[in-house]
Amino acid sequence: MILQTGQRTDIPAFYGQWLINRINEGFVDVRNSYNPNLITRYMINHKTVDGIAFCTKNPLPFIQYLPQIAEYRQYWHMTITPYGTDIEPYVPAYEHIIEGFKFISNNLNPQSVVWRYDPIIVNYNYSVDFHYESFYKFAKSLSGYTDTVVASYLDIYDKVLRNFPEGKRPPKDVQIRLMKNLVDIANQFGMTLKTCGEGDTFKSIGADTSGCLTIDCYERAWNIKLKVPKKRPARPECNCYLHGDIGAYDTCSHFCRYCYANTNQHAVRINRNNHDPQSSLLIGHINPNDTIKISSASKYNIPIQNSLFDP
Template sequence: MPAEKVEILTDNGTTVKAIAPVIISASRSTDIPAYFPKWFATRFNGGRGYVKWFNPFNQKPVFVSFEKTKVIVFWTKNPKPLIPYLPQLDAAGVHYYFHFTLNDYQQENLEPNVPSLESRIQTFKELASLLGPERIVWRFDPVLFTKTLTPRELATRIFKISKKLKGCTNRLVFSFIDIKVYKKVQRNLLKYSEHFASQYDSTSICEAEPSAEQIEEFAGYLSKIRAYWKERGWNLEICACAEKFDLSHHGILPSKCIDAELMLKVFGENPELTDYLTKAPARTPFELDHLDLFNANRVEMKKIVTIKKDPGQREECGCVKSKDIGMYNTCLHGCVYCYANTSPESTLKNFERRKNHPLAESIFIPDFPEA
């Protein structure tokens, strides 16, 4: 179902048509909570109510209204800067949950500008205390194997983190690095290997996609981690994101990051959201009360997701349709495996360009004439 269109008044006083999606992704393309929290809060409910997004392939602008938005899915490696703005979202009545990517690549310096591991773990705990474990998904993403980053080594690091996150989340999601699809990833990893020649050579780092044997070994370790915690009262679900192989024999299921079932479970009291996701109206409070008359057995209506998966994502992706409002070449974490940044130089250039327009319609301030 295409997003509904509404009329909006832009910052310069022009009336334009905007799409009005029910679900916003913020964002697969950049880290909005870490670098653009005030921008997002201001654009969302600070009197603006819309953003402008540029298609990365043809640079055409698209106006995105928040008028119909019911759920925001945040993706971040550092949500701490956004936390002070969350009460504004709560007051606006919008639902949200987080994908918190918490990796441990400190020794390798693969994520040079993220806070320390201990700081990120502490932020994770703080966010969990505010939202509860169902609204925070732990991502270890991407998984990258080299001669020193073996399946056993990475699984050991994940287990060490899990010991500090017990009870703070219900789900761990991982995915393997996809180097062959993204030329910019190959190029950035090659630059990285030149700086760390003693540890990596250009062949090993640029061919770091996992073998079938490594995948099986790693999945086996994750299965043991899940079993370990289950015995100790923590039912940590482990999922693989957009991968072609079947790991169900290890108890690892495909992930749905924009997850309609999770939304129904956590935000199902919102009848408009339920109707959108299931195409069937939620049962009214009167009907629910009526089931309790004369001690009748209470039967909850089973809510079945009928909304289709997002056709804009790859075949293996299980996400339902959302509108992502992020832009490439705007994240300053500097992760060497990143598919969203062409180079650190291009990102810094864009960041400098927007300093004079911190609350502009778009994260990205184009240097090209708009169509």
């Protein structure tokens, strides 16, 4: 099993101590988003967990906890974008995030850390030329610390439409021209550019459209082979292997305008007031009328003889 932490919230930025508590206690409970009285319990130990996947805009608060998870394989997606507080109100300055990125890369390997430059928003404040310059600057700084960058344009989900009504994707010709230049810049600094949730739209201009969080990504980063159960893709245009996430919606306090996981700031503040680092759930506690189902997920690893990462 791959313990996924980042599809619904930013655990490294806001809930690091809670995650460490769950790892130390050996299990985590996740309330079903559509059936709130149904809880899935995932066991956390070396017999069931192949590795931990993170997705964050701010790894800095979690760096203090890295020694406590050093025995677990890790795979990090870190978003570094050039937006101001009009788009990302509470994300720290990119200079600090880049330093955190480098620190984690040095503790793992360049294949285990991925830079995300998404979503790409093109408007009056953030022009095409602005993105060229920003992407070049970031790629130059991260060269040697990763070999993969993920880029995509804004997806207009219902929550995005509600919280960011002026947000939109640029015209198709602009999308292609901009993405082609980003592919070229990425290649210049030793990186493969992957797209996220864009299907094969940008394959002809050199982007890797195979998926940004596939089993191949984990295998290459960790030097192992994984035999995983078949799962349906979350979306037809998405090839990623998305599995059970231990986070919860309406809990991320970055309050990015384009966020698909938050309904509104009020909902987030209510949930954060109900967060207890000692609870088995990210938000709230187990109730008497809850049903707990123990996940049957098990280890996917097929040992490779003499692999550095295998016990």
